[in-house]
Amino acid sequence: MTDAMADVYGGGPSLDVSHSGESPEPSPAGGPDRLPGDNPEPVEEASARVRLDLGYDGTDFSGWAVQRDRRTVQGELQRALAQILRLPSVALTVAGRTDAGVHATGQVCHFDVPETIWSEQQAMLLRRLGGVLPADVRVHSARVVSADFDARFSALWRRYVYRISDRPGGGDPLRRGFVLSWRRELDTDLMQAAATEIIGLHDFSAFCKFRPEATSIRTMQHFTVQRAADDSGEIVCELRADAFCHSMVRSLVGALITVGEGRRAPEWPASLLSRSSRADDVPVVAPHGLVLAEVGYPPDDELAARSAVTRNRRDATTPGCPA
Known part of the structure; x- marks a missing residue:
């Protein structure tokens, strides 16, 4: 039974017969004897x-x-x-x-x-x-x-989307709460080249805010940078990984923006993956451009196995659990 549920009890106060000096006959099953008024065993509700x-x-x-x-x-x-x-x-x-x-x-x-x-x-x-x-x-x-489903530990991946507008006159005012407005034009080809180098199993410590006892080992499964096909011209950064640590997406996007501006080479973000601590020269972009878009799960008959795997802390060569 889960923490959120309580046992259901019935019956009244137990009857104390010790003063009689007599022992009741044992029950046929050999278990605890019951007399009228005794509390029944707790019943767990499904x-x-x-x-x-x-x-x-x-x-x-x-x-x-x-x-x-x-x-x-x-x-x-x-x-x-x-x-x-x-x-x-x-x-x-x-x-x-x-x-x-x-x-x-x-x-x-x-x-x-x-x-x-x-x-x-x-x-x-x-x-x-x-x-x-x-x-x-x-x-x-x-x-x-299924009782084996766990929203956190059963997940195979999370997909985030970050949107940027680099229009000279600024982005759509009706979307200002969901799109980062950037004053300088960004080269999405350079940003995509940098994003491709990030894909794979890595220690993302350089892009994560430090948290004690939390691992920063992650598998980046998908990372694309494209301009939207509609009239908005927004830049859409889409990232999918088994899990993300604190500030990881916004730090990665911040690193790619420096590449898109031409201030850093496309190889620079991936070069930071060798670091074991937060990189102070990586900018963290504002949160309002970021959306958790989707979470993927395995079939029901694989939920328990997935949860067992992801509850194990990872090292740099063995996939494991989200922090």
Whole structure:
């Protein structure tokens, strides 16, 4: 049974017969004897694991994770779920703990709930969440999944998208909260050349904010830099990896911008992968251009195996878990 669920007890106070001097006859099964009024054994109520797919505008949030006296996505969603499901609390496990100001269109999280409560609430949950949650958070789907599913540890990859506008007159004012405006023209061919060198299994310490006991070993599976085909002319940086450490995406994009401006050679970002600590000369771009777009998972029959693998800390030659 999960942490979010409680045992259900029944019966009244136990009857103390020790004063009688007599021992009741043993039960036929040889187990503990029961008398009228004895407490029965605790009964564990069956639970359901529920996956939520959601999106949010991160502008006014201090990131995903709950923080004291700060507005966070996790805090808002847990409060809404507890209110609707009439539970003391709900504990969410998330695929990607986005930073302050970062948005999401494809975030995934899960929680456990007693099956009786889920059966009563599932039909109207999305509509009720839409009425309780603030306008900058929306849950797109809610469904029961295998007990082996773990939003964080079962994930095969996360896909992030970072958008930049380098138009001379500035970007679209209606998209200013989701696109970084850059005053100098960027060469996307040079940026793509630099991005290609980043693909593979590496120690990304140079691009990550240090966190004790967290690994910076990651496998970059996909990294492209292209101009959008529409009239916006926005530069779209798309990154997919098994996991990302703190500030990693924004640092990589910052490094590529220096290449796109011609201030650094395309080989420079990859040369930093030999470092074992944060590179101070790597700029970290603003969070508002970044979106968590998608999280990928294996088939149900591979979930348990994937979770077991990713819970193991990685070294530079063995894939493992996200920090």
